Amino acid sequence: MQTHVKEGIETFLEQTAVVWKTALGSAIVWELARLTGSKHPYLAPLTFILCLQATVGQSLRYAMYRSVGTVIGVVMIGVFAKSIPVTAWALAVALLLSTALMKAFRANDLLIHQVALSILFVLYFENHSQGYAWDRTKDTLIGAVVGVISVLFLFPPNLLKKVKQALHTFVQHFVDTVNLVADGLEQGLLHSSKNPQLQLNALLDDADQMTESLKKVKQGSLFNLYTRKTEVDKVTQQCHRVRDACIHFVTLTRSMTEDMTQAERVMWSNRIRSLASEIPAFVATDSTVDDERKHASASTRHSTVFEPRVSEHELTAILDALRGFLRRTKG
Numbered sequence: 149m150q151t152h153v154k155e156g157i158e159t160f161l162e163q164t165a166v167v168w169k170t171a172l173g174s175a176i177v178w179e180l181a182r183l184t185g186s187k188h189p190y191l192a193p194l195t196f197i198l199c200l201q202a203t204v205g206q207s208l209r210y211a212m213y214r215s216v217g218t219v220i221g222v223v224m225i226g227v228f229a230k231s232i233p234v235t236a237w238a239l240a241v242a243l244l245l246s247t248a249l250m251k252a253f254r255a256n257d258l259l260i261h262q263v264a265l266s267i268l269f270v271l272y273f274e275n276h277s278q279g280y281a282w283d284r285t286k287d288t289l290i291g292a293v294v295g296v297i298s299v300l301f302l303f304p305p306n307l308l309k310k311v312k313q314a315l316h317t318f319v320q321h322f323v324d325t326v327n328l329v330a331d332g333l334e335q336g337l338l339h340s341s342k343n344p345q346l347q348l349n350a351l352l353d354d355a356d357q358m359t360e361s362l363k364k365v366k367q368g369s370l371f372n373l374y375t376r377k378t379e380v381d382k383v384t385q386q387c388h389r390v391r392d393a394c395i396h397f398v399t400l401t402r403s404m405t406e407d408m409t410q411a412e413r414v415m416w417s418n419r420i421r422s423l424a425s426e427i428p429a430f431v432a433t434d435s436t437v438d439d440e441r442k443h444a445s446a447s448t449r450h451s452t453v454f455e456p457r458v459s460e461h462e463l464t465a466i467l468d469a470l471r472g473f474l475r476r477t478k479g
Contacts, residue, residue: 165303166200174196176294186286192288195288205368207299211295214262218266224263307368310361315431318390322390325344325348326423326424333413352395355394386431389472393427397462404459423463423466
């Protein structure tokens with residue numbers, strides 16, 4: 149009972165992290181900025197809020213560029229801010245020279261953007277509020293540091309859980325598509341009906357999206373202190389296996405031509421339905437396959453005559469992919 153309550157609380161905090169992190173973190177950095185003598189404490193929560201990005205990697209990247217860009221911008225314009233008239237032309241020249249210099253040093257566009265913002269605000273506010281340049285530098289660093297700590301240690305975005313949910317949905321979609329193909333094959337409507345083909349195309353699109361999400365997880369796992377590498381590896385293997393099986397299944401359906409006999413259609417529809425019932429169990433099974441293996445790509449076949457050996461080969465490839473076996477092809 150206590151375990152379920154604890155898990156429920158953790159799930160609630162994780163799902164509402166953007167709400168309480170924003171409020172609590174903003175209040176903390178405001179007070180830190182005020183205690184250091186800042187006359188513009190709102191600059192600290194501004195940076196803190198901006199650092200709460202969708203992933204840990206994005207948050208760290210933004211915090212770094214905002215901090216460095218702010219310091220560079222303040223150094224560039226701070227000394228001259230009071231002696232430069234606040235006009236459109238003065239602003240244009242200041243931004244032109246500073247951004248051109250940053251571009252000459254091949255600075256990142258996000259860094260140039262932050263430098264430009266600092267020059268704009270310092271040029272204006274330093275003439276209206278003394279000490280703004282120093283406050284901007286100090287408070288930005290406070291907001292960035294607290295923001296990074298918050299993102300790293302207080303319920304960081306858990307993209308791995310979303311990938312697991314996407315994998316579960318994809319497997320169910322895969323099973324439904326396999327059953328649909330089996331029905332279409334048995335009824336002789338596999339190629340004449342649009343539904344199976346549309347489902348197959350949608351399945352391939354979902355596989356691509358799942359692969360892209362997995363890439364983001366692997367990139368962000370380096371910064372996520374609570375994500376275990378073994379867990380990421382396991383989900384990666386499962387995604388690769390079901391994706392490979394999906395590709396081979398599409399090739400299998402293309403090998404089923406219209407000249408199949410009724411007996412062949414019935415036999416293969418039954419075998420395909422049997423495959424559908426086994427897919428979830430195969431995906432859930434652990435695999436010892438190396439993550440960095442090269443996956444055999446399925447080639448599109450344009451046969452006009454049904455060749456049982458081709459279908460047998462693809463069915464075996466599907467099962468091998470689901471089990472995590474690497475099929476080695478000659479040549």
